[in-house]
Amino acid sequence: MRILLLSRYERMGQSSRLRTLQYIPYLKDHGVRTETASLFDDSYLAALNAGKARNPVTILHAYLNRLRLAPVLRRYDIIWLEKELFPWIPFVFEKRLLNGAPPIVMDIDDADFHHYDLSGNPMIRILMSSKIAGLMNLSALVTAGNNYLASYARKSGARAVEELPTVVDLARYPITGRNSGAEGTVTIGWIGSPTTAPYLNTIAPALRDLAHENSVRLVLVGSGDMAIDGVKPEIYPWTEDSEVDMVSSFDIGIMPLAKTPWELGKCGYKIIQYMACSKPVVASAFGANLSIIKNGQEGFLADGIEDWRRALRQLIRDPGLRLRMGASGRRLVEQRYCTGITAPRLLNLFRNIHSSN
Known part of the structure; x- marks a missing residue:
């Protein structure tokens, strides 16, 4: 053929x-x-x-x-x-x-x-x-x-x-043994492109409040230069060779979205990358995200700023929960998304x- x-x-x-x-x-x-x-x-x-x-x-x-x-x-x-x-x-x-x-x-x-x-x-x-x-x-x-x-x-x-x-191709996403339950600074991570980075501004108040309350760092991969009010993110370029290592360094993966017809076409790949690296996810309760994540199992679905605050705060403060949700997400990827x-x-x-x- x-x-x-x-x-x-x-x-x-x-x-x-x-x-x-x-x-x-x-x-x-x-x-x-x-x-x-x-x-x-x-x-x-x-x-x-x-x-x-x-x-x-x-x-x-x-x-x-x-x-x-x-x-x-x-x-x-x-x-x-x-x-x-x-x-x-x-x-x-x-x-x-x-x-x-x-x-x-x-x-x-x-x-x-x-x-x-x-x-x-x-x-x-x-x-x-x-x-x-x-x-x-x-x-x-x-x-x-x-x-x-x-x-x-x-x-x-x-x-x-x-x-x-x-x-994902799971051959590129080995289980590394990195401990998302480690004590100390918690890394909230996002991966994407300059065209999707503006979605982060939709949850800026939650990120700002949590950064002031906790020992948290925000890592952005592939966003290009951008400012988030009240937060100083660490920004790294995206490369195919480094993306798995970058996502593996996160403790929590996030996927905010706007709510327009365009976003209904998004396929939730960020979520799948996070789960492949055994990371818990917080994502907007919209579009394909609703069919990928079971709320409270692989992560949390957030609808509004207060939901984002609550979900991220719970994961920041509970290392065991991060580990359990991350393991559940990895199993889901092995069963459906590879x-x-x-x-x-x-x-x-x-x-x-x-x-x-």
């Missing part, structure tokens, strides 16, 4: 790395040849994360490179598409390009359709609001990162939809599509 993967980014892009690229070695071991053609390279994403403006020349060059793939699409058995071919280009152009192409497996792990259907620009809404739904309808299969995205795909008329969570579970599922999905064509 020969697959052409049309990913959005290279390995620096979290969605591309976790939703598609991390499965390629497993697929290869089982006789599937995957060739990758990313739309943007790591230098483009690094520039965005550094706060630089999007470069129109770079974008045009990337789009032309992808357009040149049109004549070779038929050489493959399956087209594995991350989200869309060309962001901000109307569906009619992508439909024409994909006409006569092999079966498409479309993967989505964000509510990208809300960039279009909830845009403040009426022309974008007119031209683009049904684009993602149209691509889903064209696809032989849509793999969705959570139930909200899967429901959208079904309502769009997708022929087949599978909910496939964003997961490539050992999802990779065989994905392989079978590809085989079924291939055999039916």
Whole structure:
């Protein structure tokens, strides 16, 4: 079986790395040849994360490179598409390009359709609001990162939809024996990107109060430079090589969210990373978080500042609770949220599509 993967980014892009690229070695071991053609390279994403403006020349060059793939699409058995071919280009152009192409497996792990259907620009809404739904309808299969995205795909008329969570490779997350129950300063940690870091401001009052009450440090990985009123965080860059060690250094992992339709498309990967490192979690009681965490078991779901204060205070003051919740979270990842579970599922999905064509 020969697959052409049309990913959005290279390995620096979290969605591309976790939703598609991390499965390629497993697929290869089982006789599937995957060739990758990313739309943007790591230098483009690094520039965005550094706060630089999007470069129109770079974008045009990337789009032309992808357009040149049109004549070779038929050489493959399956087209594995991350989200869309060309962001901000109307569906009619992508439909024409994909006409006569092999079966498409479309993967989505964000509510990208809300960039279009909830845009403040009426022309974008007119031209683009049904684009993602149209691509889903064209696809032989849509793999969705959570139930909200899967429901959208079904309502769009997708022929087949599978909910496939964003997961970790446990080979990269060994149980280290680091003691989250140790006495002394407690580390509250967050990992993400500059685009998700502003969510931390939604819980700034709780973080500020707890920092004044307790011996607490706040560690941010991948946020870029940012200020949180009344708190002085320690900020570290994200790298793929260091992320597991950084999360392992936390005592508590946090995932605040805003409450908008966009956040309903978030797949809770931070939570899964924390749990893979045996860390208790405090997360906003919203979206996919509700389906991952059982409140009081792997961590706490917080709805409002007082909930955040209460949950973090309880974990800060109870090392034993941190250990028990961390162990529970690790077991959950081993049972549901690792490539050992999802990779065989994905392989079978590809085989079924291939055999039916």
